[in-house]
Amino acid sequence: MRKIDFWPHATAFLDTLPAKHQRQIGEKISALQRDPFIPRSKLLEGFGSLRRLRSGEYRIVYFATDALLTIVLVGKRNDDAIYRQLMRLFQ
Numbered sequence: 001m002r003k004i005d006f007w008p009h010a011t012a013f014l015d016t017l018p019a020k021h022q023r024q025i026g027e028k029i030s031a032l033q034r035d036p037f038i039p040r041s042k043l044l045e046g047f048g049s050l051r052r053l054r055s056g057e058y059r060i061v062y063f064a065t066d067a068l069l070t071i072v073l074v075g076k077r078n079d080d081a082i083y084r085q086l087m088r089l090f091q
Contacts, residue, residue: 001033001034002033002036002064002065002066002067002068002069003067003068003069004029004033004068004069004070004071005068005069005070005071006070006071007070007071007072007073009072009073009085009089010071010072010073010074013073013074013075014074021056021058024055024056025055025056025058025060025074028053028055028060029060029069029071032053032060032062032064032069033069036051036062036064036069037051037064038053040053040054041053044061044086047086047090048063049063050062050063050072050086051063051064054077056077057076057077057078058074058075058076058077059073059074059075059076059077059082060073060074061073061074061075061082061086072086072089073085073086073089
Protein backbone atom coordinates (compact mmCIF):
# COMPACT_ATOMS: atom_id res chain seq x y z
CA MET A 1 0.00 0.00 0.00
CA ARG A 2 1.20 3.52 -0.79
CA LYS A 3 2.45 5.79 1.96
CA ILE A 4 0.73 9.18 2.22
CA ASP A 5 2.66 12.45 2.34
CA PHE A 6 0.85 15.73 3.06
CA TRP A 7 2.43 19.01 1.99
CA PRO A 8 2.21 21.74 4.67
CA HIS A 9 -0.44 23.77 2.79
CA ALA A 10 -2.77 20.75 2.67
CA THR A 11 -2.27 19.97 6.35
CA ALA A 12 -2.86 23.60 7.35
CA PHE A 13 -6.13 23.75 5.39
CA LEU A 14 -7.38 20.41 6.73
CA ASP A 15 -6.71 21.58 10.30
CA THR A 16 -9.19 24.46 9.80
CA LEU A 17 -12.08 22.19 8.74
CA PRO A 18 -14.82 20.75 10.95
CA ALA A 19 -14.30 17.12 12.00
CA LYS A 20 -17.07 15.89 9.68
CA HIS A 21 -15.39 17.38 6.59
CA GLN A 22 -11.97 16.14 7.71
CA ARG A 23 -13.40 12.63 7.96
CA GLN A 24 -15.03 12.82 4.50
CA ILE A 25 -11.82 14.04 2.88
CA GLY A 26 -9.86 11.42 4.81
CA GLU A 27 -12.07 8.69 3.33
CA LYS A 28 -11.39 10.00 -0.19
CA ILE A 29 -7.66 10.08 0.49
CA SER A 30 -7.80 6.50 1.78
CA ALA A 31 -9.50 5.47 -1.47
CA LEU A 32 -6.79 7.30 -3.44
CA GLN A 33 -4.16 5.45 -1.44
CA ARG A 34 -5.53 2.19 -2.85
CA ASP A 35 -6.12 3.51 -6.41
CA PRO A 36 -4.97 7.07 -7.22
CA PHE A 37 -6.11 6.88 -10.84
CA ILE A 38 -9.83 6.41 -10.29
CA PRO A 39 -11.99 7.61 -13.20
CA ARG A 40 -13.45 10.54 -11.22
CA SER A 41 -9.99 12.10 -10.82
CA LYS A 42 -8.69 14.35 -13.57
CA LEU A 43 -5.26 15.52 -14.66
CA LEU A 44 -4.65 19.24 -14.16
CA GLU A 45 -3.64 20.85 -17.43
CA GLY A 46 -0.25 22.52 -17.29
CA PHE A 47 0.83 20.80 -14.07
CA GLY A 48 2.38 17.56 -15.33
CA SER A 49 1.21 14.60 -13.28
CA LEU A 50 -0.91 16.55 -10.75
CA ARG A 51 -4.47 15.28 -10.46
CA ARG A 52 -7.59 16.58 -8.72
CA LEU A 53 -10.52 14.87 -7.10
CA ARG A 54 -13.71 16.40 -5.76
CA SER A 55 -14.80 15.63 -2.24
CA GLY A 56 -18.09 17.35 -1.50
CA GLU A 57 -17.39 21.07 -1.61
CA TYR A 58 -13.62 20.55 -1.56
CA ARG A 59 -10.94 19.67 -4.10
CA ILE A 60 -7.97 17.41 -3.38
CA VAL A 61 -4.87 18.04 -5.52
CA TYR A 62 -2.33 15.22 -5.52
CA PHE A 63 0.16 13.10 -7.43
CA ALA A 64 1.10 9.47 -6.99
CA THR A 65 3.88 7.00 -7.64
CA ASP A 66 3.87 3.26 -7.03
CA ALA A 67 5.04 3.79 -3.45
CA LEU A 68 3.75 7.25 -2.45
CA LEU A 69 0.57 9.35 -2.58
CA THR A 70 1.40 13.03 -2.15
CA ILE A 71 -1.42 15.40 -1.17
CA VAL A 72 -0.31 18.81 -2.42
CA LEU A 73 -3.35 20.96 -1.62
CA VAL A 74 -6.89 20.74 -0.37
CA GLY A 75 -9.21 23.68 -0.98
CA LYS A 76 -12.70 24.92 -1.73
CA ARG A 77 -14.06 23.51 -4.97
CA ASN A 78 -15.57 26.69 -6.39
CA ASP A 79 -12.73 28.92 -5.33
CA ASP A 80 -9.98 29.82 -7.81
CA ALA A 81 -7.65 30.43 -4.88
CA ILE A 82 -6.53 26.79 -4.98
CA TYR A 83 -5.30 27.26 -8.55
CA ARG A 84 -3.55 30.54 -7.71
CA GLN A 85 -1.87 28.74 -4.82
CA LEU A 86 -0.76 25.96 -7.18
CA MET A 87 0.76 28.54 -9.53
CA ARG A 88 2.74 30.03 -6.63
CA LEU A 89 3.93 26.60 -5.47
CA PHE A 90 5.09 25.45 -8.90
CA GLN A 91 6.60 28.62 -10.37
